[in-house]
Amino acid sequence: MALIFDLDGTLLDTLASLANSFNRSLGTLGMPTHPVNDYRYFIGDGLRNCVIRCLGNAATEQNIERLTEIQQADYRQTWRDDAVPYPGIESLLDVLGQDNVPMAVLSNKPHQFVVQMMDYFFPNTRFHPVMGHRPGYAHKPDPTTALLIADELNIKPSQVAFVGDTRADIETAVNAGMHPVGVLWGFREFTELESAGATDIIGSPHELLSLDLPK
Template sequence: MTPDPSAVLFDLDGTLLDTAPDFIRCLNQLRQHHGLAPLPPEHIRRSVSNGARAMIRVGFGLEPDHPDYLEKHTAFLDLYETGVAVETRLFEGMDTLLQALEQRHIPWGIVTNKPVRFAAPLVEALGLDQRCAVLVCPDHVNQRKPHPEALILACRQLGAIPAQAVYVGDHERDIEAGRNAGMTTIAVRYGYIEAPETVDLWQADLVVDTVSDLANLLQ
């Protein structure tokens, strides 16, 4: 990895932000509405990076072709939209990491598969909108990650060369997108990973266990 990357880009859920508490709250609230007992947080947490579709699969065992799927999917998203930042926080140590990048004048941004409907209010609610140099969501591109389009767009908006930039993520598609964009990739084990033992198979350039390890790498 270059000593001073031209930019550092982060995935959102499970990498930059611990959004799981709000996903867990909303899914269990929806289950309660349907007369079902709450699920253990860890049972939900590991699937958060796969979005609302995964939440409905975990919470109700439904796939998109099921006749009841759309109603529950819509209800979940509506619940989540009204409370995207109730319990969501930066991962411990992440604010210090971001401050260090800012002090070194290294721009950082977010490239996520989370729709702008949720991502923009969330970033604003946490006061990151004035610090984040770029936010790229699926709404801004034709193809989602693992396609590299979003990462290439983010680098273009930052005036950064992808080969000199870093992408950090907690899902195999993040690493694949970063590799496809020609960026240095860092996989984080602290994220929402359904099968932790597979992380080493993602072909990331670097793997870290904690935010502290990530900060040390980016130093």
């Protein structure tokens, strides 16, 4: 058995961090900002989609490019701010590590940020591989990268549980033939995870240990 975790909304609470970065960037462009809670529904299926949602009716190609450039520059300086592991995550990872459970990360966040954040927030936990979005690869829910992770771990997809907080995560698991586990401490609600096809939906990290996961 192996586990693939999503990052934002699953391992790390980055809602305020991302919202503040996008709002600063929108302000730089003289455009309206959004309440932090709105970003629960902006985040999850890739940077470009988040930018388009932030811009709303102003989402011209020129504005998409401008906001993307400004926000990425801002985030390179501020990704540590207002980001923190969810309660119970670090102790869960300790237990899984002691049991030698293979663990990987797959995020739609740009790859360089995923690697930096995992090294910074979880320096004592082994995740391999750690994958963010890279040019030439489709975002989740496309299963390609999830299947590449299973191959790198030398394990069948059916023996992998994919743990995440959004429809994109659950559909990735379904598309890859993995066991989909939805989490309720992240950005989305039970109904979204259920309708996407989650086999299990948990309300706290340590509930993962009691699930009947693939062997």
